[in-house]
Amino acid sequence: MVAAVFRPLKLVVALALSCCLLLAGCYPSKFKTSSAQVSQVVLVSPSDPATFNYAINDSPYSIFPFIYKGLIDENALTNKLEPGLAESWSISLDRQRITFTLKPGLKWSDGKPLTADDIIFTYRDIYLNKKIPTIYRDFLRIGNKEAFPTVQKLDDRRIEFTLPEPFAPFLRNIERLAILPAHALRSSVLTSDANGNPQFLSTWGTNTPPKKIISNGPYLIESYTPAERVILRRNPHYWRQDAHGNPQPYIERIVWQIISSTDNQLLKFRSGELDSLNVTPSVFRLLKKEEKRGKYTIHNGGLDGNFSFFGFNLNEARNAKGQPFVNPIKSRWFNNLAFRQAIAYAINRKRMKTNIYQGLGEVQHSPIAVQSPYYLSPAAGLKVYDYNPHKAKQMLLEAGFKYNSQKELIDKDGNRVQFNLLVKSEDQSRIDAAVQIQQDLSQIGIKADMQVVKFNVVLKKLLSSRDWDCYVGAFGVPGADVEPNFLSLFWTSQGSFHQFNQGTQPGEPPLKGWVVSDWEKEIDNLFSAGAKELDENKRKAIYHKFQQIVAEQLPVFCLVNPMSFQAVRDRIEPIKYSSLGSVFWNIDEWKVAHE
Numbered sequence: 001m002v003a004a005v006f007r008p009l010k011l012v013v014a015l016a017l018s019c020c021l022l023l024a025g026c027y028p029s030k031f032k033t034s035s036a037q038v039s040q041v042v043l044v045s046p047s048d049p050a051t052f053n054y055a056i057n058d059s060p061y062s063i064f065p066f067i068y069k070g071l072i073d074e075n076a077l078t079n080k081l082e083p084g085l086a087e088s089w090s091i092s093l094d095r096q097r098i099t100f101t102l103k104p105g106l107k108w109s110d111g112k113p114l115t116a117d118d119i120i121f122t123y124r125d126i127y128l129n130k131k132i133p134t135i136y137r138d139f140l141r142i143g144n145k146e147a148f149p150t151v152q153k154l155d156d157r158r159i160e161f162t163l164p165e166p167f168a169p170f171l172r173n174i175e176r177l178a179i180l181p182a183h184a185l186r187s188s189v190l191t192s193d194a195n196g197n198p199q200f201l202s203t204w205g206t207n208t209p210p211k212k213i214i215s216n217g218p219y220l221i222e223s224y225t226p227a228e229r230v231i232l233r234r235n236p237h238y239w240r241q242d243a244h245g246n247p248q249p250y251i252e253r254i255v256w257q258i259i260s261s262t263d264n265q266l267l268k269f270r271s272g273e274l275d276s277l278n279v280t281p282s283v284f285r286l287l288k289k290e291e292k293r294g295k296y297t298i299h300n301g302g303l304d305g306n307f308s309f310f311g312f313n314l315n316e317a318r319n320a321k322g323q324p325f326v327n328p329i330k331s332r333w334f335n336n337l338a339f340r341q342a343i344a345y346a347i348n349r350k351r352m353k354t355n356i357y358q359g360l361g362e363v364q365h366s367p368i369a370v371q372s373p374y375y376l377s378p379a380a381g382l383k384v385y386d387y388n389p390h391k392a393k394q395m396l397l398e399a400g401f402k403y404n405s406q407k408e409l410i411d412k413d414g415n416r417v418q419f420n421l422l423v424k425s426e427d428q429s430r431i432d433a434a435v436q437i438q439q440d441l442s443q444i445g446i447k448a449d450m451q452v453v454k455f456n457v458v459l460k461k462l463l464s465s466r467d468w469d470c471y472v473g474a475f476g477v478p479g480a481d482v483e484p485n486f487l488s489l490f491w492t493s494q495g496s497f498h499q500f501n502q503g504t505q506p507g508e509p510p511l512k513g514w515v516v517s518d519w520e521k522e523i524d525n526l527f528s529a530g531a532k533e534l535d536e537n538k539r540k541a542i543y544h545k546f547q548q549i550v551a552e553q554l555p556v557f558c559l560v561n562p563m564s565f566q567a568v569r570d571r572i573e574p575i576k577y578s579s580l581g582s583v584f585w586n587i588d589e590w591k592v593a594h595e
Contacts, residue, residue, distance in 0.1 A: 039592045040253035041275055041572070043584075046260050046426040047456060048226055052213050053204040054178050055126050055134045058463065058496075059456060063230055063256055065584065067109075067215035068178035071100050071119070072171060076578040076585040079482045081171055085114070085179055085216065085239075095166040095534070102157040107237040108181050109220040116153045121182035123151045125189050131198050132189075133506040135496040138489050139173040143528045167531050168539070169485040176477075181214045197507075218249045218588055230256040240588055248588040262428055270294070275572055276583065279565035280429055281358040287567055294569075299577035301564035306476025307367040308430075309556040310347065310437060312340060313468050314501045317514035325466040329415050334469075338399035340554040344385035345392040346444045347437055353560045356432045361562035366547045367491070369561070372481035373536075374543040381544075383551040392444050409445030418447040419469035424455040433559060434472040462499040471499070472559075478582075484543050488527045491546070493520050500555040519553045 050059035054068060073084040086100040106114035127136050128148055140148050142164055149161045163170065188200040204213055210221040219232035232254040240248040259265050269277040270290065279287055279298055288298060312334040315325050324331065333339050349363045365384050368375050376382045400412045409417040423434040431452060438448045461468045475497065477486035489495045493503060493516045501520065504511045523546055530542040566583040568575050571593040577583045
């Protein structure tokens, strides 16, 4: 689903839902004047930001990683948790009380003090407020029920969280949650609009004057021009300093350029206008040849931590008007296990790896990355689906499907097997994968029609209207290879991104006829057990069982896991690229050398 879906605080999405969704660069002279030669970089997004309200954002295209911080940071190279707004934390022996101590003298970008009151407000009044439909509540949910931690202020610098039971992922989960300013937002949370909803839901939209957006991260918003750019300026009240006491970040300004065409992004990089580019496999060899002349280095972050997939809409529910989300005829196909498994055998992933990803990746079998200690390999018992169109046809025939005189697949009632393939328009490799899937399915008599739309439209279909058939997408949360509980956003039945059978979401009327299958319930129970279990060997066994269920039931079928590459001009340093945190995770340390 989400490419990303989705490292919420460092949103790069993974959601790959996931997943580097931003590209970076620097215009050498544009945006500078002779009287104001400031250091800057330009980051490129294929889409405008959806909102400047962090808590209600569900788009991967955002500037939040640069304007907000949470209590804890994560080192993307070592995976170790490090101090963020909190200088330290302690955990009780029963692992149910975690106490944080804030750094002294913290300030918001408007100069107001940042204290424990802001932490209490952010968690109690926003993330845990049932009137605010925020995806970040999922990071605080403990178990399958509506169980959440409580938070209390001990003094101006100390906050204590109390958990109803031990929860192994707690620290890594809250690393992803930004702290928001109570003095600027409290009144909007406490005030209701004409519909009885908190005014907070319509606060800090993209039409809000940038000076009203208060931040605590390295940058603040200076200006926004829709469909063109967001300009970020260094936050003068940011707390971080280097070892010599110099304020960070060193780079004064970031220009977040909005360019929807990947061809145009490539053109600007090759002509020297951009300092950085997310390198897809299709252009890797071209850019590698020009590396020395272009004065840049292509950094290899290793295998992407997201999982790319072909997914089925298994939702059998009806909307408030009594209309089914999925055509009942198609729904019967998608909810037929033999049909899903036959589709998996019909897709040639090795050809996809060779032709679309230029061999720069690996065929993927599991939603947990191969580099994760929790990964279950085929050798250890994971069920796999090697390309076998003959077996796919045989399975379909045994399931009651048949072929007409034109060799078209029809069901037992004579309906032609035909459905839509939803794919986002911003990723050409994703489109190419969908085209190949379309071709592969035609070989077993299935007609798949391409439905290529903007990713923001994809998100609405997946998470709101639910009017889609099959989806070629990706999902990932950076750090899921270290802490697989992050994937609960996608896999548990109450997860915000449980797209293949999404139930009632906050603020919605109850869905009619929504059915949670036994295997989905078992996945819920496994994630709940994995979050409670502190013994690593037992945790591995739990997540191995989860992978076995997914491989057997195939609500989604994993495709190819590509390598992560980022080209960065040599005048920018230090670059510490990791697929876990993207190329931007240490932007506080970046410097631009003058040429």
